Amino acid sequence: MVANVISNVATGARSKSIAAIGPYLKSFSIVIVFVVISAFFAVANEYFMTWLNWVNLLRQSSINGVLAIGVTFVILTRGIDLSVGSVMALAGMIAASLVTSTNQHFVLWAVLAGLGTGALLGLLNGVIVTTFNVPPFVATLGMLSMARGLTLIFSDGRPVPNLSESFRWIGGGSVAGVPVPVLILFLVFATGWVVLSYTTFGRYVYAVGGNDKAAKTSGISTRTVIASTYVISGLLAGLAGLVLTSRTTAALPQAGIGYELDAIAAVVIGGTSLAGGRGSLVGTLFGALIIGTINNGMDLMGVSSYYQQLLKGAIIVVAVMLDQFRK
Amino acid sequence: MLSLSGAEPEVRDDAAIGLHDQPLLVADGVAKSFNGVPALRDGRLVLKRGTVHALCGGNGAGKSTFLNIVMGLLHRDEGSIRIDGVAVDFRSAADALRHGVTIITQELSPVPEMTVAENIYLGREPKIGGLVVDFPKMRRAAKRLLDDLEFDVPVGARMRDLSLAQIQLVEIAKALSHRADIVIMDEPTSAIGEHEVHILFNALKRIKARGSAIIYVSHKLTEIFEIADEYTVFRDGRFIESGAISSIDRNHLVTQIVGHEIKTVEKGRPNEGAPILLEVRSLSRGSHFKNISVTVAAGEVLGIYGLLGSGRTEFLETIFGIHAPTAGDVFLDGKRVDPGNPKKCIRQGMAMVSEDRKDTGLVLCASIAHNIALSSLTLRAVSGFVRRKAEAAATDRMMKLHRIKAASPNVAVETLSGGNQQKVVFARCLLTNPRLLICDEPTRGIDEGSKQEIYAFLREFAAKGNGVLVVSSEAPEILQISDRIAVFRQGRLDHVVDGHETTQQMLTDLAS
Ligand SMILES: Nc1ncnc2c1ncn2[C@@H]1O[C@H](COP(=O)(O)OP(=O)(O)OP(=O)(O)O)[C@@H](O)[C@H]1O
Ligand SMILES: [Mg+2]
Numbered sequence: 098m099v100a101n102v103i104s105n106v107a108t109g110a111r112s113k114s115i116a117a118i119g120p121y122l123k124s125f126s127i128v129i130v131f132v133v134i135s136a137f138f139a140v141a142n143e144y145f146m147t148w149l150n151w152v153n154l155l156r157q158s159s160i161n162g163v164l165a166i167g168v169t170f171v172i173l174t175r176g177i178d179l180s181v182g183s184v185m186a187l188a189g190m191i192a193a194s195l196v197t198s199t200n201q202h203f204v205l206w207a208v209l210a211g212l213g214t215g216a217l218l219g220l221l222n223g224v225i226v227t228t229f230n231v232p233p234f235v236a237t238l239g240m241l242s243m244a245r246g247l248t249l250i251f252s253d254g255r256p257v258p259n260l261s262e263s264f265r266w267i268g269g270g271s272v273a274g275v276p277v278p279v280l281i282l283f284l285v286f287a288t289g290w291v292v293l294s295y296t297t298f299g300r301y302v303y304a305v306g307g308n309d310k311a312a313k314t315s316g317i318s319t320r321t322v323i324a325s326t327y328v329i330s331g332l333l334a335g336l337a338g339l340v341l342t343s344r345t346t347a348a349l350p351q352a353g354i355g356y357e358l359d360a361i362a363a364v365v366i367g368g369t370s371l372a373g374g375r376g377s378l379v380g381t382l383f384g385a386l387i388i389g390t391i392n393n394g395m396d397l398m399g400v401s402s403y404y405q406q407l408l409k410g411a412i413i414v415v416a417v418m419l420d421q422f423r424k
Numbered sequence: 425m426l427s428l429s430g431a432e433p434e435v436r437d438d439a440a441i442g443l444h445d446q447p448l449l450v451a452d453g454v455a456k457s458f459n460g461v462p463a464l465r466d467g468r469l470v471l472k473r474g475t476v477h478a479l480c481g482g483n484g485a486g487k488s489t490f491l492n493i494v495m496g497l498l499h500r501d502e503g504s505i506r507i508d509g510v511a512v513d514f515r516s517a518a519d520a521l522r523h524g525v526t527i528i529t530q531e532l533s534p535v536p537e538m539t540v541a542e543n544i545y546l547g548r549e550p551k552i553g554g555l556v557v558d559f560p561k562m563r564r565a566a567k568r569l570l571d572d573l574e575f576d577v578p579v580g581a582r583m584r585d586l587s588l589a590q591i592q593l594v595e596i597a598k599a600l601s602h603r604a605d606i607v608i609m610d611e612p613t614s615a616i617g618e619h620e621v622h623i624l625f626n627a628l629k630r631i632k633a634r635g636s637a638i639i640y641v642s643h644k645l646t647e648i649f650e651i652a653d654e655y656t657v658f659r660d661g662r663f664i665e666s667g668a669i670s671s672i673d674r675n676h677l678v679t680q681i682v683g684h685e686i687k688t689v690e691k692g693r694p695n696e697g698a699p700i701l702l703e704v705r706s707l708s709r710g711s712h713f714k715n716i717s718v719t720v721a722a723g724e725v726l727g728i729y730g731l732l733g734s735g736r737t738e739f740l741e742t743i744f745g746i747h748a749p750t751a752g753d754v755f756l757d758g759k760r761v762d763p764g765n766p767k768k769c770i771r772q773g774m775a776m777v778s779e780d781r782k783d784t785g786l787v788l789c790a791s792i793a794h795n796i797a798l799s800s801l802t803l804r805a806v807s808g809f810v811r812r813k814a815e816a817a818a819t820d821r822m823m824k825l826h827r828i829k830a831a832s833p834n835v836a837v838e839t840l841s842g843g844n845q846q847k848v849v850f851a852r853c854l855l856t857n858p859r860l861l862i863c864d865e866p867t868r869g870i871d872e873g874s875k876q877e878i879y880a881f882l883r884e885f886a887a888k889g890n891g892v893l894v895v896s897s898e899a900p901e902i903l904q905i906s907d908r909i910a911v912f913r914q915g916r917l918d919h920v921v922d923g924h925e926t927t928q929q930m931l932t933d934l935a936s
Contacts, residue, residue, distance in 0.1 A: 296808045297801040304798055307787035314746065314784045315798040315852065316770035374789045 127367060127383045130416055134387060138394030145397055152276060158389030159278035160337045162382060164356060165363035166289045167333030169381045170326040172364050173293075174306045175373025176233035178330045180222060180240035182356035185338030186349075187248045188214040192339055193257040193348030196264040204263045211339045212332055218244055219331015223324030237327075241357070249350050258347040268344030278340045285333060290378045302326060306373030363388055366416045387416070446509060448473050448637050449494070449606055454503030455661075456489050458839065461831050463489045467503065468663040469639070469656050471606065476628060476638045478652035478669065480681050482871040483843025484829045486661040487641050488530050491608050494639075495527040496520040507606070524605035528598075528612050530641075530842055530869070531782060534591050536584035541566035543583055544598045569601050573627045575620075588780055589616040589732050596624065600631065607631060608639045611842065613647060614869045615780075617732035617897045618932070625651050643843070643871050644898065645674055659683055682873035691725075691883055691905065693924065698722045700758075701891040702860050704743065707752030712738035713915040715752070720860065720891040725882060727906030727923060728895045730935050735915035736895045737779050740862050743893070744776045745769040756860060770799060775858035777849050777866050779895075785849040786837050793819040793833040795848050800855040822851035827874070842869040850878070861885060863894040867901060879905050899928045911935050 138145045164181050171178045192211035196204060218240060225236040270277045293299035301322045304312040309319050337356075342348045367384030369376025391412060395405045447470045454467035464486035471477050481487050492498040494505060496514025505512055507523060514520040517527070534543055541563045542549075550558045550565065566579040575593045583591060592615045599607060613621050628638055628651060642648060648655065649669060656666035657680045664680055679685050702720040707713070713735035720726045730736050742749050748764030755761065762768045766776075778784040786795055797815045819833050826847040830840055837848055846869055853861065861882070867875045882905055886892050896902045902909055906923035911934045919934050 295810055295812075297810055298808060300794065300798070300801055300810060303790060303794070304787045307789045308784075310784040311787050312798070313766060314744075314776060314778050316767040316856075317798070318767055374787065 126419075127380050127387075130419070131383050131387050131390065134390050134394070134412075138390065138397070142394065142397045145394060150393070150397070152274075152279070154389050154393040155279045155282070155386075156276045157393060158385050159276075159282040160341055161356065161359050161363060161388060162282045162385035163285050163333050163337045163340070164360035165367075165381050165385045166285055166378060167330035168357075168360045169364050169367070169369055169376060169378055170289075170293075170302060170329045171233070172361075172369050172371060173302050173373060173376055174323050174326050175309075175371075176226065176323065176326065177237060177361070177371075178219075178222065178327065179234065179237040179357050179361075180218065180244055181330060181334040181337070181360055182353040183241045183244035183248065184215055184218045184331055184334040185341060185356065186352040186354075187218070187244045187251070187338070188212070188335035189338035189342030189352060190248050190252050190257060190348040190350065192264075193260055193342050194251075196261045197257060198259045198261070204261065207264060208267075208339060211342075212335045215335020215338065216328050216332040219328040219334070220324065222331065223327035226327065227320040227324045245354075252348070252350045254350055256347045256349045260343065260346055260348075265343050265346055268340050268342070269346075278344070281336065281340060285336070286378060286382050293378055298322070298325070303374055306375075308374070359388055362413050366413055387412075447471055449505070449507050451490070451494065451505045452503060454490060454493055454505065455501050456486075456493060456498060457501055459831070462661055464493070464658075465661040466663050467493070467658065467661075468666075470666070471637045471639060472654070473635050473637055474632050475653040476632060476640050476651050478648040478655040479639055479641050479658065480648065480655055480677060481658035482681055482683075482873055483847075483869075484841040485658040485681075485871075487658055488610055488841065489661075490658070491527060491610055491639065491641070492529070494520075495525060495608060497527070497529075521602060521604070525608065526599045526602045526604035526606070527608040528595050528610060530610040530614075532591055532595055532615075534583040534586075534594065536582070538583060539579065540570075540577055540581055540583065540586070540594050541579045543594055544569065544601055546598075566597075569597055573597055573600065574623050587733065588783075589620055592616050593620060593624075596627075600627065605636050606639070607636060610641045611643070611869055612640075613642055613644065614842075618899070619731060621647065643867075643869060643875070645677060645872060646900070648677070649674065657681055678872050681871065686873055686876050688876060688879075688904070691907070691924075692887070693907065698724070698889075701756065702743075702893065703755040703758075705753045705755070707739070707742060707749050707754065709738060709742050709747060709749050711915065713742075713912070713917075716917045717752075718910055718917060718920070720893055722889045722891060723886050724907045725886045725892040725894060725905050725923075727902040727909040728893065728912060729897075729899065729902045729909055729931055730895075730912030732897065734912040734935075736912050737864055739912070740776065740864050740893065740895055741778075743769075744774055744862055770856055770858075773857075773859035774862060775799070775853035775856055775860070776862040777853050777864060779864040779868075781845055781849050781868075786845060788838040789836055791834045792823070792828065792830055792837055792840070792848055795837050796822050796833075796851045796855060799852050818855055819851075822855060826851050827877075843871055843874055846870050847874070858890070860891045860893065863892065865896055866894060867896070867898075875901075899931045903928060903931065 144150055168178050168181060188211040191214050192207040195207040195210055222237055222240050225231050226233050267277055272280060293302065301312065301317050304315070304317060305319050305322050313319050338353065341352055363384035364381050365371065366387055367376065367380025369380060388409070391409055392405065395408065449469065449471040451467060451469045454464060455462065456464045467486060467490040469479065479487050489498060493500045496516050496519050512523060514523070535546065544566050545562050550561045552558045563579050570577055570579060575597055577586065577590050577593055583594070586594070592612065596612055612624065631638060640652060652669045654666065655669050655677065657664040659681065698721040700719050701722045704716060704718050707716045716739060718726070728736050738747065741747050743754050745764050745766040745768065753760055756772050756774065759772065761772055782788065787798070793815065796819045801810060823833060828847045828851065829844050837845055840848065867878055870878065882892050882894065894905065903923065903926065909921050909923045909926060909931065910917055911919045911921065911931070913935060
């Protein structure tokens with residue numbers, strides 16, 4: 098009897114600690130992958146581990162990171178957003194048109210216009226998906242093309258150069274030695290993380306992705322939740338568009354082509370399930386950092402961009418394979 | 425008569441026992457742990473040819489774990505399993521199938537976009553020239569199979585268009601189509617009505633006569649006494665006892681399963697002249713149900729009884745706002761309820777325990793805590809933030825109150841036993857402090873002990889001046905808990921009878 102009780106207590110305690118460590122262990126494994134890759138490049142190239150390079154690496158990862166955080170929300174609800182690359186181009190273009198030397202508006206207006214464009218297109222995605230029941234893949238594939246088309250129409254296929262000094266600060270400036278894009282990334286990450294972990298909306302995102310019918314029976318407005326994730330994704334694509342445009346000091350009509358793939362890759366490497374309901378922003382952040390590290394490290398080693406493509410693809414698949422294996 | 429295809433006996437007991445006396449399957453000391461938590465400590469079973477063997481036990485007793493091990497779906501940590509005297513250790517379900525063992529698992533797994541025939545012959549489609557699927561032949565075979573079993577399911581229909589009961593019948597047919605020696609059925613009747621159960625039992629008798637054996641799991645003891653020849657009881661992962669069903673009575677079995685004697689619930693009468701809590705006025709929804717008016721008084725349990733497909737579930741779901749009615753109104757506490765909006769219904773004081781917990785009741789990949797809190801999040805949150813402390817306290821209270829058996833509130837609901845999952849649904853609904861509780865088959869897959877707890881709970885809940893609306897296909901259950909019983913027939917409300925004076929026979933007569 099006593100022995101029985103003791104063994105119960107023991108197994109209870111052990112299982113509790115296992116259950117408590119579980120989630121950390123999961124986000125931990127992606128950190129390990131990140132550390133291993135970094136260590137490899139550190140050995141391969143002495144410049145890799147310098148402060149200057151890390152600031153550079155973080156800045157390079159910031160745009161993809163911001164996009165990926167938005168896309169994580171969508172993927173958590175079992176959706177997908179393929180339109181972020183085009184949306185960021187359009188948002189950047191519209192913002193840029195307000196801050197050229199011939200058209201000197203407030204930078205604030207440009208920023209609001211860029212964010213608003215992103216949010217609006219996201220809302221459109223959300224409405225098409227939830228109200229008209231178009232599969233997310235199709236709806237956002239359509240938006241990918243439409244937003245690109247609008248960018249080309251709006252700019253007549255020509256870049257918009259000569260952006261004002263203050264606008265260029267968004268992508269090129271720094272605060273206390275930290276580049277503004279990196280600050281933006283961490284701000285977006287922190288906000289997103291709080292929203293997903295501490296708010297009811299965050300809980301609903303997971304619930305809708307896990308089982309939308311059960312979420313509905315539980316009294317959740319599943320449509321609103323799903324549509325909101327597309328708005329978030331669009332809004333962050335708009336923000337990324339501002340950063341990109343500012344950094345390149347000109348809005349290019351072909352900006353951001355293919356960016357959606359890197360964003361989705363970051364989300365998936367970060368362990369978020371494409372089937373919805375499982376995943377975290379910590380994973381996504383490290384996913385984006387891993388992709389950034391691979392790009393940066395291979396650049397330093399002078400690997401040709403052809404091989405970079407090949408290796409990056411392979412590493413993405415292997416990372417996810419390892420993740421599956423661990424389960 | 426031995427149809428163990430391809431299995432050459434390697435280790436055979438030399439004892440001079442005839443093949444007929446030798447048990448078909450002997451399992452001994454089977455154990456299995458998940459993450460260091462034992463789910464099964466000592467599983468034993470001796471299965472004889474030509475018998476139906478009931479495997480009994482409470483929720484989480486380890487029945488499904490044991491059966492999944494026998495079937496090769498899980499791998500055991502310890503113990504031995506012998507089939508026809510040959511030690512076996514199946515690595516996969518395909519392996520077990522080759523050795524004449526088949527299973528109908530507790531959690532169904534249909535391919536929704538495929539037809540009934542394609543589902544039945546999934547992975548072993550008849551082919552022309554070894555390449556092209558021979559669809560006509562497959563359809564004919566499926567039709568013959570279903571006709572033989574007397575299951576009324578169209579072979580050409582897609583699985584997603586079928587009702588839960590029909591899906592269950594298809595899975596049963598699929599398992600039986602293997603013509604296996606050992607048929608394992610893990611709660612095959614939890615989703616089907618009495619009529620279908622009857623058909624199933626006829627099929628089981630024919631299988632038995634063929635010399636095969638069936639391991640049968642059900643929490644409906646009436647079924648066990650009707651169909652089983654032998655029984656084995658597990659409790660807390662351990663073998664407790666086994667024997668012939670004819671040598672025991674219901675009370676004995678319940679006591680063995682639960683571990684102590686249980687009291688059945690006595691129901692009092694609600695106060696005369698209590699105010700009306702729920703009023704449904706000529707509610708209709710397309711062809712599902714027509715012109716239904718009914719009331720639930722404060723303190724009353726209204727049971728709804730009817731055959732499968734009589735529109736009961738649709739009716740409940742319409743009251744709760746999952747569907748919009750085509751005509752009619754619902755009033756709660758005298759206030760009109762907005763149609764087609766579950767969120768508002770919950771705010772106005774309704775809660776619903778839905779029919780299929782896997783489909784509409786639970787977010788399986790989320791934790792117990794998150795599931796329990798799901799409905800009440802908005803009610804409890806301040807400015808959009810989750811109040812974590814309050815949530816943890818509430819989850820803890822609910823888990824204790826409903827005796828949810830789990831390692832921690834943070835484990836995913838999908839790892840719980842079926843009965844414990846159902847309790848999580850209950851906990852979620854009650855956390856919103858509803859005045860009206862709508863339950864669709866509330867004790868599906870729940871063990872006898874917990875069933876009585878739920879009955880007691882429902883009565884107690886009503887006695888506090890709340891209302892309960894409950895649908896059940898089990899006549900004894902409806903009779904035990906209802907003050908009044910509304911009998912549905914083909915989408916119409918035929919009779920409302922007094923729950924204190926009606927007998928089971930009267931009820932089934934009214935419904936058919
Ligand atoms: N995959 C799993 N991971 C962790 N624990 C599990 C898993 N599967 C089962 N368990 C645990 O093992 C125990 C036995 O579960 P099992 O499903 O075998 O019970 P059962 O007798 O079939 O109950 P029920 O009648 O409710 O279906 C339960 O406590 C359950 O929580
Ligand atoms: Mg079970």
